[in-house]
Amino acid sequence: MKLHQHFLRSMTDxxxxxxxVCPYKLYYEFIDKKKSPVxxxxxxxxxINKVVYSYYQLPFEQRNATKILSLVEQFWSKVPIQKFESRIxxxxxxxxxxxDLIRYLTTETNPTPPLFLFxxxxxxxxxxxxxxxxxxDVAEWSESSFVVKKYLVEAKPDMLMLYFxxxxxxxxxxxxxxxxxxxVITILDGTKHTYTPTPENMEEGINYLKLIKHLLGDSSSFNELFTEEQCAVCPFEQVCERGARKGTENNYLS
Known part of the structure; x- marks a missing residue:
């Protein structure tokens, strides 16, 4: 198991x-290229992404709650119910x-389409x-403002910090x-997380990403970073070797 240097020099969000979420899951999904079930x-x-994208593509006068209901029905009708724990x-x-999509999307009053959409x-x-x-996902730009929006199923504090x-x-x-x-609107808890960045946040962001890169390249910290709460729902649980690697991570990752 090895994190190649080119991976550390070319990364995505x-x-x-x-x-x-878990450094071992990162390896199996993006380095080892094991197929992960959705x-x-x-x-x-x-x-959510399809509804938001389609909604913002509409002329402003057609953006309303009825249209959101129609879009949800259009895309949700293709979702396999067996992927869920129960019908309930x-x-x-x-x-x-x-x-929540109706609650937040219908409050948008800017008639101009977003400059960037996904x-x-x-x-x-x-x-x-x-x-x-x-x-x-959604970026609105004018001479006087620049606002970025993201609609997520859920996001823990560390994910919100990362996106910020x-x-x-x-x-x-x-x-x-x-x-x-x-x-950042998190749909499952119906919360809008609003941040107003300052120039000082730029340096904080660089330092934060430096730390992430350092941790990515330091496999000895992986056992300290992962949390077992993710293991039960991880598609790689049966092949993950984290237990065997404890104390010997540098033999596998570099």
Whole structure:
């Protein structure tokens, strides 16, 4: 098992998110290329992305609650119910997702379409010697403001911090300015997390990403970073060798 140096020099936001969830899962999914079955949270995220994308593509006068209901029905009707723990969960999640998408999307009052809608950008971060890729879900830009929005199934504090710093650093490098506001809407708990970045956050973000890169390259810390709560739902649980590697990680990773 080995994290190749070229991987450490060319990363995506998905790589880093997987690392924060579990460094071993990152290896099996992105380095060893083992096929991971899609779980229900990934399916819900895909539906959310499709609804948000389709909604913002509409003329402003057609953006309303009825249209959101129609879009959810269109995409949710293709979701396999067997991916969920029960029929109750399947319908409960659908109702919760629909309610929160209506709640937040219908409050959007800007008639101008977003400048970026699920667009991926790549930039070199010199301070890290890393080529980094990041997808902007919704980015609204005008002469007076720059607002970035993301709709997620859920996000723990460490994921919110990651997205906050990634967005600031990437925006400054690519667009030469930091967002006026960053909004992350987490659908399962119906919460809007709002951040107002400052210039000081840019240096904090660089230092944060330096730490992430250091941890990625230091396999001796992997056993300290993973949490067993993820193991029960991890698709790689049966092949993961984390127990056998304890104390000898450097023999496997470098």
């Amino acid at each position: 998905e790589n880093i998110k997987a690392f924060i 779980d229900w949270k990934q399916i819900v995220q895909q539906v 969960q399947f319908y409960t999640i659908a109702a919760k997702m629909t309610d 667009e991926k950008f790549k930039a070199n971060i010199e301070e890290l010697d890393v080529d980094l890729s990041l997808t902007f 710093y990634l967005t600031i650093v990437f925006s400054k490098k690519v667009f030469k300015k930091i967002p006026e506001k960053i909004e």
